[in-house]
Amino acid sequence: MLQPIETERLLLRPYHISDISTVQKIADDKAVAETTFIPYPYTTEKVGDWINSHSTLLKNGDAYPFAVVVKDENQLIGTMTIRIDKVHNKGELAYWIGKDFWGKGFATEASKRILDFGFNELNLNRIWAPVMKKNIASAKVMRKIGLSYEGTLKEDVFRMGNYEDVEVYGILKKTYR
Template sequence: MELKLETDRLQLAPYEMSYAKQVAELAGEWEVAATTFVPHPYTIKDAEEWIGLHKEWLDRGTAYPLAMICKETKQLIGTMTLRVNQKHQKGELAYWVGKPYWGKGYASEAAIRVVRYGFEELNLERIWAGAMTENSASSKVMQKAGLSYEGTLKKDMLHWGEFKDIDVYGMVREDFVLLQNNIE
C-alpha cells in the first residue's frame, strides 16, 4: 500500500523495519511511557515485533500506524496511528512523540492531517481519541485537530498499577465538513 501523507513539516508514512532502533529509543523513554500506554521498558525487539504487524493491519484497513518523519532532518519524531473499526465506520487516533520533539506542534500537525485522511479518504463517520486526564498536552493535540471534549471515563485504564481517568474527544463527519467549510 502506497500511503504517504504530508504536512508543512512532516511526512507521514508506513514504518520501515529500519526505524526499529529509533522507535525503541524514542518510545522507550520513561516520560513517554508515563503519559501514554507505550510499554516500559521498550526494546528494539518490541519495536521490531510491533512494526512487523503493520503490513497486515494496513492491508486489512484496521490500523494505519504512520511514522512521523521531519522533512528537514529526515528523523523519526513519533507515531500517529488511526485504528479503524470498519463495522461502525469510526477511527481512534493514537499517538506518541519522542521527548526531544515535545512542545513543537508536531503531534497536532500530524493529527490534523490524519483526521482529514480519515474523513476524506477512509469515509469514516466518527474519529475519536482518549488521553489520561493528567496528560493535558495530549488533550490540546485533540482540540487542535478539531475534536471536542465528550467526557471523562473514570478509572478506565490500569496503568502501572493505578487506574487512570481517560478524557475522550471526538468528531463526527458533519462537524468535520462544517469545520472545513469555515476554513475555506
C-alpha cells in the same frame, strides 16, 4: 500499500524494519510511557513485533500506522495511527511524540492531517481519541484539531502501578472543518 502523506514540516510514512532502533530509543522513555498507552519498557523485540504487524493491519484495513518524520532533518520523532472500527465506521486516533520534540506543534500538525485522511480518504463517520486525563498537552491537541471532550472514563487503565482516568474526545465527519 500505505502512501506517504506530507504536511508543511512533516512526512507521515509507513514504517520500515530499519526504524526499529530509532523507535525503541525514542519511545522507551518513562516520560512518554507515563502519559500514553505504549508498552514500557519498550524493548527492541516489542518494537519489531509491532512494526512487523503493520503489513497485516494495513492489508486488512484495521489500522494505518504512520512514522512521523521531520522533513528537513529526515528525523523520525513519533507515531500517528488511526485504528479502524469497520462495524461502526469510526477511527481511533492514537499517537506519541518523543520527549525531545514536545511543545513544537508536531502532534497538532500531524493529527490534523490524519483527521483529513480519516474523513476524506477512509470516509469515516467519526474519529475519536482516548487521552489520559493527566496528559494535558494531548488534550490541548485534541481541542486544537477540533475534537470535543465527550466524557471521562474513571480509572479506566492501569498504568505503572496506578489506575488512570481517560478522557474521550471525538468529532463527526459532518462537523469536521
